[in-house]
Amino acid sequence: MGLADDGGLTLPESIPDVSAQLGELRELPYPQLAFEIIKLFATDIPEDDLRGLIDKTYGEQFVGGVAPVVPVGDIFIQELWHGPTLAFKDVALQLLGNLFEYILAKRGGKLRILGATSGDTGSAAIYGCRNRAGVDIFVMHPDGRVSPIQHRQMTSVLDANVHNIAIDGSFDDCQHIMKTIAADLDFKREYSLGAINSVNWARVLGQIVYYFSGAFDVCKATGAEKIRVSVPTGNFGDILAGWIAVKMGAPISQLILATNENDILARFFNTGEYSISEVFQTLSPSMDIQVASNFERYLYYRVGSDPAKLRSLMETFGKTGTLRVDVGLGGTVDHDIVSDSAEREQVIDAIARYSEKYNYTLDPHTACGVVAAEQFGAADGDPVLCLATAHPAKFPEAIEEATGSAALAKHPQIEAIMNLPTRCENLPNDIDAVKKFIADNAS
Numbered sequence: 001m002g003l004a005d006d007g008g009l010t011l012p013e014s015i016p017d018v019s020a021q022l023g024e025l026r027e028l029p030y031p032q033l034a035f036e037i038i039k040l041f042a043t044d045i046p047e048d049d050l051r052g053l054i055d056k057t058y059g060e061q062f063v064g065g066v067a068p069v070v071p072v073g074d075i076f077i078q079e080l081w082h083g084p085t086l087a088f089k090d091v092a093l094q095l096l097g098n099l100f101e102y103i104l105a106k107r108g109g110k111l112r113i114l115g116a117t118s119g120d121t122g123s124a125a126i127y128g129c130r131n132r133a134g135v136d137i138f139v140m141h142p143d144g145r146v147s148p149i150q151h152r153q154m155t156s157v158l159d160a161n162v163h164n165i166a167i168d169g170s171f172d173d174c175q176h177i178m179k180t181i182a183a184d185l186d187f188k189r190e191y192s193l194g195a196i197n198s199v200n201w202a203r204v205l206g207q208i209v210y211y212f213s214g215a216f217d218v219c220k221a222t223g224a225e226k227i228r229v230s231v232p233t234g235n236f237g238d239i240l241a242g243w244i245a246v247k248m249g250a251p252i253s254q255l256i257l258a259t260n261e262n263d264i265l266a267r268f269f270n271t272g273e274y275s276i277s278e279v280f281q282t283l284s285p286s287m288d289i290q291v292a293s294n295f296e297r298y299l300y301y302r303v304g305s306d307p308a309k310l311r312s313l314m315e316t317f318g319k320t321g322t323l324r325v326d327v328g329l330g331g332t333v334d335h336d337i338v339s340d341s342a343e344r345e346q347v348i349d350a351i352a353r354y355s356e357k358y359n360y361t362l363d364p365h366t367a368c369g370v371v372a373a374e375q376f377g378a379a380d381g382d383p384v385l386c387l388a389t390a391h392p393a394k395f396p397e398a399i400e401e402a403t404g405s406a407a408l409a410k411h412p413q414i415e416a417i418m419n420l421p422t423r424c425e426n427l428p429n430d431i432d433a434v435k436k437f438i439a440d441n442a443s
């Protein structure tokens with residue numbers, strides 16, 4: 001599920017501690033490691049079934065490995081984009097699609113996923129749900145306002161259970177339609193409506209695993225006992241998984257939270273004040289977010305796992321657009337997380353430098369993480385692993401601006417889809433029209 005009916009978020013009852021098992025875990029191939037981590041949370045799925053689901057998820061769908069680590073200059077890069085849509089969201093959404101299918105087969109019934117996307121999440125969600133028995137997926141995007149590559153990635157999926165909807169409006173309009181329909185509990189029940197957005201706990205769960213695998217790989221390569229991990233983040237989804245991995249005992253000494261100019265999270269971790277400002281359009285559109293939907297989960301732990309305190313802070317934030325936590329001794333909000341934001345010129349500079357010096361092309365999201373890693377001295381101290389969240393071929397304009405040529409931003413998977421047939425429904429910016437479309441097309 002996404003949001004609970006009361007608007008809150010789900011969390012595990014407790015965070016398991018695996019620090020005594022690191023010696024065994026570090027020898028496991030990715031699918032086995034995923035099984036050992038995920039089974040600690042998914043205690044209601046029989047182990048053999050869970051193993052099958054995980055093997056199916058992390059097999060040939062990920063070309064060249066799920067989360068391979070490569071050394072580049074002073075840092076290591078963990079390429080999380082080897083899945084079908086070339087973005088890290090595949091790591092969790094492929095798992096989620098398989099979990100949906102499994103649970104629906106056991107329980108019977110259907111699930112209709114309704115999503116709104118400004119680009120990247122939509123394609124990863126579609127690839128996670130395509131052709132899954134029992135699941136229909138409806139993804140709205142603002143007509144004419146997603147990039148040509150993103151549009152192709154979504155609309156070239158022709159499976160009968162996939163429905164792309166171009167809304168005559170903005171991304172905010174799409175989100176408004178989605179939230180209004182999701183809040184209509186009668187409609188939600190009648191059509192078994194679910195969500196696949198970043199507040200779905202299973203997405204966080206699927207992401208915990210690569211923090212362990214990345215830390216193990218870098219520890220083995222360097223002989224270090226612990227590493228730092230730099231995470232480009234928007235909704236606090238990816239880095240929340242990292243923070244939980246730290247709490248579970250992963251060999252990680254610090255997380256580096258990287259934002260673009262939309263720096264609400266960086267400001268929070270530097271001052272203790274979380275306050276909304278305007279949304280800027282940047283080279284890393286998947287991080288152009290002000291209110292981070294997973295931040296509330298982190299805040300729960302930060303206020304001593306006290307639901308009343310959390311509720312009061314979130315109410316204050318809802319009313320005033322600002323909330324504040326006490327900073328600890330030494331003036332830090334959390335000694336596990338340091339943070340910095342990357343400006344446009346720094347991102348362009350990092351892409352250009354890495355291309356020239358190391359012959360490695362960073363996508364603009366990954367470049368934010370690399371810039372932050374450099375700010376915190378990547379060459380000294382514990383080694384730094386930077387998470388690469390997308391393949392550069394998804395963002396050819398930024399690569400061209402940085403390097404003078406889009407030639408470095410090519411991938412055969414992108415080229416292959418550019419000539420495929422597409423299917424998409426155009427609808428007005430109207431809640432009832434979308435409801436009717438769902439009702440008419442629900443299998």
Ligand SMILES: *Cc1c(COP(=O)(O)O)cnc(C)c1O
Binds near residue numbers: 120
């Ligand atoms: C979604 C996305 C992010 C941000 O991830 P969060 O979970 O929102 O922190 C970063 N990079 C890319 C390429 C993405 O698609």
